[in-house]
Amino acid sequence: MANTRKDANHLRDFERSLPMELLKARESAMARFRPMLRDHGLTEQQWRVIRALAALDQINASELARRSFLLAPSLTRILQYLEAEKLVKRSSDANDQRRAVFSLTAKGKKLFARVAPDSETLYIKIEQEFGADKLGLLYELLAEFYQTIAAEEETNISSAAAR
Amino acid sequence: MANTRKDANHLRDFERSLPMELLKARESAMARFRPMLRDHGLTEQQWRVIRALAALDQINASELARRSFLLAPSLTRILQYLEAEKLVKRSSDANDQRRAVFSLTAKGKKLFARVAPDSETLYIKIEQEFGADKLGLLYELLAEFYQTIAAEEETNISSAAAR
DNA sequence: TGAATTAAGTTAACATGTTAAGTATACTTC
């Protein structure tokens, strides 16, 4: 009896790992997007950068990192690749020589125009299967979670720095 | 006017990227767990493997991959490292020479016993900040999403294979 | 103004993610 209870608890503890549940949900979606992106010769992260530039052109690396949710070293490598493929163009900020400013080339814009509809199609399929209402609720909860937990983290950092 | 609408749409399209929202939520949680794990000399993935073995000892690599949600090549490398650190012991399945069976060493169990309480403390803090009720709802939605989307994907694969 | 500090990127080093190919063992089927 004691053994049974103990094992069940371990199992439940393990099951309730939030980061892993978030990862599983994410993976189930990415399993659909990844093959499509691959057909276009892109990784998920490269596509995030291209999307961010398509939404707002001429932004610097820091802002691009924030919007594509990539760490600076990853972004550096990805931008080097995208530049080599002539999908992205780098220029420099006249007011701040430390900053690099990026934009899509014509080739990059064309690629975005080809991939975006495929992405949208897959997204709509997911929305239909899961339900638009539940999906909306999920978005809300995720945003709220992120704001609560990341913001509290900020607070912790700030208070630590203030000591 | 047309330009304004178009830009707004781009922005909204970009914002509603579900995989990225899931990633952001996950990252906000991992930002808390990672430093703690680091203090114990573990990566997130190594900890997932140790947790899985603590919950159910003597399991083979395939089952371990499923439970720790790692791809086989990653798991191979992680197990090689954990073996070298003498945290995990490998044995072979007498009934199937292809299979490897893994278990925690005494050292591995001690490490688990040290890390688990720290993990639990952080988890409880998150639960308190976000709210147990909302967290429960988030779990439910994530599980439902995963089952719907990953299961449908299975169906697609099966029907494709059946052709 | 010149030294100290901060900010923006980049590079380095190692771990993991992802796909494809390889190896050894088990199974199936003719």
Add this chain to the structure above:
DNA sequence: GAAGTATACTTAACATGTTAACTTAATTCA
């Protein structure tokens, strides 16, 4: 029972994740 197929990993190759260190340019402030 030998050939063909499937299973269970492992290795390889390249991309990204993560932390720390480094470089250069801007800023602060004594």
